[in-house]
Amino acid sequence: MLKTLGKQIKEFKKDSIMTPIFMILEVIMETLIPLLMGSIIDDGVEKGDMRHIFLMGGLMLVFAVVGLFAGIMGGKYGARASTGFARNLREAMYANIQTFSFANIDKFSTAGLVTRMTTDVTNLQNAYQMILRMCIRAPFSLIIAMAASFLISARIASIYLIAVVLLGIVLMVIVKFAMKYFSQLFEKYDALNASTQENIAAVRVVKAFVREDHEINKFKKASEAVYNLGVRAEKMVILNSPFMQFTVYTCILLISWVGAHMIVVGDLSTGNLSTLLSYCMNILSNLMMLSMVFVMITMSMASARRICEVLNEEASIQNPENPEMEVKDGSIRFDHVTFRYNENSETPVLDDINLEIASGETIGILGGTGSSKTSLVNLISRLYDVSQGHVYVGGKDVREYDLEVLRNQVSVVLQKNVLFSGTILENLRWGDENATEEDCRRACRLACADEFIDKMPEGYNTYIEQGGSNVSGGQKQRLCIARALLKKPKILILDDSTSAVDTATDAKIRKAFAEEIPNTTKLIIAQRISSIEHADRIIVMHNGRVDAVGTHEELLQSNNIYREVYEAQTGGNGDFDENGGEL
Numbered sequence: 001m002l003k004t005l006g007k008q009i010k011e012f013k014k015d016s017i018m019t020p021i022f023m024i025l026e027v028i029m030e031t032l033i034p035l036l037m038g039s040i041i042d043d044g045v046e047k048g049d050m051r052h053i054f055l056m057g058g059l060m061l062v063f064a065v066v067g068l069f070a071g072i073m074g075g076k077y078g079a080r081a082s083t084g085f086a087r088n089l090r091e092a093m094y095a096n097i098q099t100f101s102f103a104n105i106d107k108f109s110t111a112g113l114v115t116r117m118t119t120d121v122t123n124l125q126n127a128y129q130m131i132l133r134m135c136i137r138a139p140f141s142l143i144i145a146m147a148a149s150f151l152i153s154a155r156i157a158s159i160y161l162i163a164v165v166l167l168g169i170v171l172m173v174i175v176k177f178a179m180k181y182f183s184q185l186f187e188k189y190d191a192l193n194a195s196t197q198e199n200i201a202a203v204r205v206v207k208a209f210v211r212e213d214h215e216i217n218k219f220k221k222a223s224e225a226v227y228n229l230g231v232r233a234e235k236m237v238i239l240n241s242p243f244m245q246f247t248v249y250t251c252i253l254l255i256s257w258v259g260a261h262m263i264v265v266g267d268l269s270t271g272n273l274s275t276l277l278s279y280c281m282n283i284l285s286n287l288m289m290l291s292m293v294f295v296m297i298t299m300s301m302a303s304a305r306r307i308c309e310v311l312n313e314e315a316s317i318q319n320p321e322n323p324e325m326e327v328k329d330g331s332i333r334f335d336h337v338t339f340r341y342n343e344n345s346e347t348p349v350l351d352d353i354n355l356e357i358a359s360g361e362t363i364g365i366l367g368g369t370g371s372s373k374t375s376l377v378n379l380i381s382r383l384y385d386v387s388q389g390h391v392y393v394g395g396k397d398v399r400e401y402d403l404e405v406l407r408n409q410v411s412v413v414l415q416k417n418v419l420f421s422g423t424i425l426e427n428l429r430w431g432d433e434n435a436t437e438e439d440c441r442r443a444c445r446l447a448c449a450d451e452f453i454d455k456m457p458e459g460y461n462t463y464i465e466q467g468g469s470n471v472s473g474g475q476k477q478r479l480c481i482a483r484a485l486l487k488k489p490k491i492l493i494l495d496d497s498t499s500a501v502d503t504a505t506d507a508k509i510r511k512a513f514a515e516e517i518p519n520t521t522k523l524i525i526a527q528r529i530s531s532i533e534h535a536d537r538i539i540v541m542h543n544g545r546v547d548a549v550g551t552h553e554e555l556l557q558s559n560n561i562y563r564e565v566y567e568a569q570t571g572g573n574g575d576f577d578e579n580g581g582e583l
């Protein structure tokens with residue numbers, strides 16, 4: 001863990017070293033000032049030596065300024081090191097998340113990744129700053145003040161020693177209890193973040209189902225839990241202060257009492273007593289500081305662990321060593337393919353699939369929900385890797401290709417697709433950065449998106465809101481198809497991508513595909529028979545297996561599932577009903 005984090009600190013090594021150095025300088029100044037104060041009282045005030053008072057006073061001023069400067073510089077370097085560390089952490093996490101495969105993303109939830117990149121990084125940043133500033137400063141200051149006190153008067157200094165030990169024990173107990181609450185608190189934060197993220201992202205669904213009150217209550221509960229634990233943890237921490245005050249004032253009383261006796265018999269000077277009293281404050285406040293550092297470090301350990309998990313996560317799908325850089329054609333072959341999302345699950349999601357698809361063929365895929373249609377096509381562009389068997393594209397195993405090359409040639413319109421905030425043109429150019437406006441228009445024509453884009457006041461420069469919330473479901477699907485077409489792929493996969501498009505437009509899109517991109521292999525997953533009946537062949541999926549493969553007519557004759565779906569959608573008379581055959 002230290003190695004992983006150390007890599008991100010390396011850039012700020014200088015700042016990380018300068019901070020404690022300046023903090024130590026500050027401590028030295030802080031320790032010298034009470035000594036000068038004692039000298040002013042003993043050698044200046046008591047002997048009536050004004051020159052000495054001015055000299056020492058001047059020196060005090062110089063030390064104070066140096067101390068102030070050291071404090072400021074320490075703060076500056078500390079801030080730079082810790083914020084820089086946080087920046088590097090975030091960037092490294094973000095970069096690593098980009099390499100994640102779908103399987104990696106399944107492992108961490110989105111909310112989890114967001115918490116890790118925000119709250120956890122901030123925790124670690126604060127802890128690191130505290131460590132740099134206090135971890136050396138506090139013990140150093142404590143020891144040096146203690147040593148100086150022993151030099152002045154061992155008898156009085158032993159009072160501190162007892163106080164330090166007693167207070168130390170009390171602080172440890174407090175920290176232990178507080179820690180317990182703090183670690184519970186962080187778990188609750190996760191729940192709170194998850195609930196916030198989920199609800200805000202799905203706010204439209206919440207409204208549609210009039211679930212606002214329910215959601216408010218749910219959030220209130222999560223928020224209340226954070227509040228309760230927060231109060232309990234802080235209650236423990238706040239106990240620090242009265243114990244500290246009690247010890248400090250007891251010490252001051254004892255020191256004054258013992259000191260006064262010693263002054264009377266001439267064992268101690270007044271100035272030395274004042275110096276000792278300053279050190280008393282110094283020592284005990286540093287002890288408290290140390291206990292706080294301890295709390296912060298332990299608190300940030302959980303965050304550090306969660307951050308390292310993301311940083312050390314290796315992408316489960318990687319480029320091969322000598323990747324194949326060209327996809328010969330759009331042929332696809334599944335050879336005894338078995339696939340599970342979770343290695344340990346008993347029943348596979350895809351079970352012994354064998355398929356052969358020629359380049360340029362149009363294939364329809366039909367099957368009930370959960371019959372593994374999406375899982376099947378996701379293997380072709382290597383969004384997931386097979387558990388057993390091989391998937392060949394253009395005659396070569398997909399694992400031999402360079403990932404980028406493969407994914408540029410196998411263009412998928414995902415079932416859960418999204419548009420990003422930006423203009424329509426910008427969104428389309430996700431398919432091909434260098435596409436000209438003419439290319440974009442052509443792709444939109446093929447996907448029948450041109451008709452509604454032209455009607456928009458700003459045409460191709462219309463701004464799409466986050467998640468594509470200002471276009472309709474069918475319009476969004478058509479834009480996603482156009483975006484996929486711009487890649488000029490050898491294989492085009494549409495995963496239920498025209499489900500929200502009316503049947504007439506759907507037919508128009510299919511016609512355009514057949515005429516304009518005849519050499520592209522097209523895999524069309526659909527629930528509507530009308531969307532796939534003209535395909536060269538249709539694959540019927542059932543429970544993770546291929547139930548049948550054939551043309552529309554063949555399947556109507558021989559396949560029960562297909563016939564049932566057909567009859568349900570046409571009312572048994574061969575004509576699709578006025579709903580366009582929608583289920």
Ligand SMILES: Nc1ncnc2c1ncn2[C@@H]1O[C@H](COP(=O)(O)OP(=O)(O)OP(=O)(O)O)[C@@H](O)[C@H]1O
Pocket residue numbers: 106341342349367368369370371372373374375376415
């Ligand atoms: N990311 C995932 N992690 C674990 N299991 C998954 C994941 N995605 C899908 N599954 C499971 O795999 C099975 C097949 O799902 P898949 O999405 O392939 O079905 P589908 O045929 O595409 O269904 P639909 O028509 O509803 O889109 C389902 O039982 C589902 O629960």
Ligand SMILES: [Mg+2]
Pocket residue numbers: 373374375415495
């Ligand atoms: Mg699906």
